[in-house]
Amino acid sequence: MEPKAVLLALLLFWNMYGFFLMGRDKKLAREGRYRVSERQLWLTALFGAGIGMTAGMRVFRHKTKHTSFRVGFPVIAAIEITLLLYFLY
DSSP: OOHHHHHHHHHHHHHHHHHHHHHHHHHHHHHTOOOOOHHHHHHHIIIIIHHHHHHHHHHTTOSTTOHHHHHHHHHHHHHHHHHHHHHHO
């Protein structure tokens, strides 16, 4: 398999994980249960899931009142997109 295809597959998987992690945390919050730590959310975003985390934040309307998430996740996503375009072209 070509390295670019592997990179895209890994990023797709990791961003899907980030998206569903936001949904899971929202569900746990609604149920009043133990939540996903903010540290885990940030580390997931920083290690390549910024796009999925940003999408999850918007779809699930989760963490949208926190300025750090509302600004930070889209910034991480923009950096990821820039790096991805750089490495692909």
